[in-house]
Amino acid sequence: MISLNYRDSRPIYEQIRDGLRKLIVTGALGADDKLPSVRALASQLAINPNTIQRAYNELEIEGYIYSVPGKGSFAAGDRDGDKTRVTELLGKLKEIVSELRYLNVGEEILLAAVKEGEKHD
Amino acid sequence: MISLNYRDSRPIYEQIRDGLRKLIVTGALGADDKLPSVRALASQLAINPNTIQRAYNELEIEGYIYSVPGKGSFAAGDRDGDKTRVTELLGKLKEIVSELRYLNVGEEILLAAVKEGEKHD
DNA sequence: TAACTGTACTAATACAGACAGTACAGTTGC
DNA sequence: GCAACTGTACTGTCTGTATTAGTACAGTTA
Numbered sequence: 001m002i003s004l005n006y007r008d009s010r011p012i013y014e015q016i017r018d019g020l021r022k023l024i025v026t027g028a029l030g031a032d033d034k035l036p037s038v039r040a041l042a043s044q045l046a047i048n049p050n051t052i053q054r055a056y057n058e059l060e061i062e063g064y065i066y067s068v069p070g071k072g073s074f075a076a077g078d079r080d081g082d083k084t085r086v087t088e089l090l091g092k093l094k095e096i097v098s099e100l101r102y103l104n105v106g107e108e109i110l111l112a113a114v115k116e117g118e119k120h121d
Numbered sequence: 122m123i124s125l126n127y128r129d130s131r132p133i134y135e136q137i138r139d140g141l142r143k144l145i146v147t148g149a150l151g152a153d154d155k156l157p158s159v160r161a162l163a164s165q166l167a168i169n170p171n172t173i174q175r176a177y178n179e180l181e182i183e184g185y186i187y188s189v190p191g192k193g194s195f196a197a198g199d200r201d202g203d204k205t206r207v208t209e210l211l212g213k214l215k216e217i218v219s220e221l222r223y224l225n226v227g228e229e230i231l232l233a234a235v236k237e238g239e240k241h242d
Numbered sequence: 243t244a245a246c247t248g249t250a251c252t253a254a255t256a257c258a259g260a261c262a263g264t265a266c267a268g269t270t271g272c
Numbered sequence: 273g274c275a276a277c278t279g280t281a282c283t284g285t286c287t288g289t290a291t292t293a294g295t296a297c298a299g300t301t302a
Binding site: 130158159160174177178188189190191192193194 | 277278279280281289
Binding site for chain 3: 274275280281282286290291293294296298299300302
């Protein structure tokens with residue numbers, strides 16, 4: 001479900017957070033699907049439960065999951081865009097396009113990549 | 122030329138590295154333009170020269186600048202894409218598009234953002 | 243009741259970012 | 273030649289944060 005890369009300089013909790021978010025936005029985790037418990041996922045990845053909790057906590061703040069004490073954590077359903085997040089992502093997208101153009105990547109390739117990213121609907 | 126955000130959790134040297142790279146790929150810094158010396162920029166930003174050196178060093182490894190001992194550091198000219206970097210950027214682009222689609226951002230807005238990022242040619 | 247769930251702490255360790263200081267070799271202009 | 277600049281390369285030191293270990297408590301479920 002989630003894999004860790006210890007060579008990656010990014011903190012483990014960020015890798016987990018981003019990995020889970022990716023599963024949700026691509027539809028691999030549907031609305032109200034149950035996520036593994038903090039202890040179960042920690043055990044599976046052989047890391048500390050605190051680290052999982054931190055990732056879950058950030059995802060809940062972002063609105064991608066919701067947690068219910070005693071029951072578990074679940075993927076949030078589709079929702080209208082958080083304006084802040086959308087603005088942030090559009091900014092990143094523009095920067096990436098800038099750099100790709102500098103690297104002489106053609107517009108056709110860019111548009112193809114956009115369609116790729118849209119596959120999951 | 123470069124501004125630091127101490128609230129940003131990202132390391133200073135990464136902010137400088139990414140900021141300079143942005144100046145280069147957007148054309149604000151043309152081929153063979155001279156960058157500030159490590160000591161001058163460090164003084165201007167009120168940080169340690171070692172931190173600047175680290176940012177410059179990474180940019181040189183990436184091929185965005187070149188440094189000549191005794192002379193200074195300069196922006197590299199346009200170049201054909203480093204395949205590794207292009208692949209990396211296309212991957213990031215797809216992930217961002219995925220998430221934006223999940224947040225119900227329409228295709229028109231995505232394409233508009235791509236054109237925005239292409240402004241500098 | 244027992245076993246699970248999320249959550250909230252404290253304390254200890256390890257690592258990386260940033261700093262200070264020093265040094266050396268190449269370049270430039272006087 | 274000399275002074276002032278350039279990049280580069282070290283040695284430390286300090287601090288913040290990521291991660292771990294351990295414990296605890298309240299809600300849920302069978």
